[in-house]
């Protein structure tokens with residue numbers, strides 16, 4: 142390793158605490174220290190190149206150092222980097238809100254900014270909770286969520302999350318929420334295996350809970366594809382039925398598209414697959430093309446109007462962050478949306494996703510690949526010890542981590558979810574680039590699973 146690397150490594154050891162990272166393992170394994178990037182590749186300080194196989198954790202869209210996006214930030218820098226949105230406005234925040242409303246599912250009319258997906262979720266929860274108070278129904282104060290849900294790491298978002306490994310430590314800090322199984326076709330508690338059976342059983346449970354408890358339910362919160370829960374798409378039509386149940390029982394629907402938004406599943410928003418408009422929609426990650434931390438919570442006028450009142454009624458949404466509506470972030474988000482259109486990115490991503498699904502057939506044949514799940518360019522490959530009975534590897538064996546480590550040796554950076562190998566390349570990835578990435582992934586899975 143070079144002197145530069147060794148010095149940075151030592152400073153990382155001395156000063157930096159990395160997120161979602163067991164520092165003992167991390168420091169023992171020559172961490173990658175990124176220096177620069179170009180297109181779909183990241184480069185470390187040693188000059189080694191890696192494919193960005195998970196879009197820098199699910200957010201990169203066009204690749205790195207995209208001239209149009211770089212230019213948008215430079216232009217905005219020449220005007221102003223940041224001024225507050227509390228009680229005043231700024232140009233790119235207004236223009237971006239307009240664009241978001243134009244591309245969002247119809248009926249979502251108002252945009253409330255924040256800086257991360259978790260904050261967008263916090264805001265969604267507070268909006269839903271306060272909505273019922275503001276209209277005189279404070280008893281509707283409970284949330285229904287799904288097992289294995291992930292909505293971010295702040296306390297409200299964790300309260301509607303349900304991944305034991307991440308969340309159980311904090312149980313006593315959390316507000317209670319109702320949790321029902323996600324309609325997971327590969328692993329579900331109903332012992333059924335077709336999407337329609339899973340959907341039927343799961344919706345029946347939702348209906349039972351709503352019938353009994355709709356008087357206390359403020360909202361259901363759901364991911365159209367469970368991301369951190371293992372890259373699990375919901376069956377087609379499920380969200381539509383969930384919307385119908387919410388309408389029937391007067392429960393708000395919050396759809397968390399932090400991971401699925403901005404073309405990731407093949408449509409601009411995953412809700413569009415089922416023609417659904419939620420009452421509240423959360424977005425982040427891809428909104429800026431993966432450049433800067435902007436997030437947003439979109440709401441219908443039904444929600445907004447419940448907060449629009451004389452000041453002394455105290456119906457204001459008392460929420461905001463110092464950097465809410467940051468100009469640099471909003472400017473690059475606007476450029477990102479323009480580039481979606483001018484580069485026909487959704488069409489390109491659909492083509493790439495089709496190519497990926499062709500290539501993924503070969504993965505199905507592997508002895509330790511139990512399931513391959515795909516929605517657009519959101520892909521999860523679940524590795525199992527015994528394919529016949531879907532028996533997982535012991536989690537302590539860290540098979541997924543070993544595959545990611547092997548990918549790193551072969552020139553691609555990935556981050557698994559236990560033994561689900563996540564593959565989420567930037568949407569602008571070319572066919573040739575995708576092939577190169579999938580060649581590495583295939584080889585890494587073979588190498589690791591044959592050794593175990």
Ligand SMILES: Cc1ncc(COP(=O)(O)O)c(C=O)c1O
Nearest residue numbers: 257258259291292293368399400
């Ligand atoms: C569905 C979903 N919601 C919320 C979040 C949290 O987003 P952030 O990491 O920007 O706080 C994530 C992050 O992966 C996510 O996948």
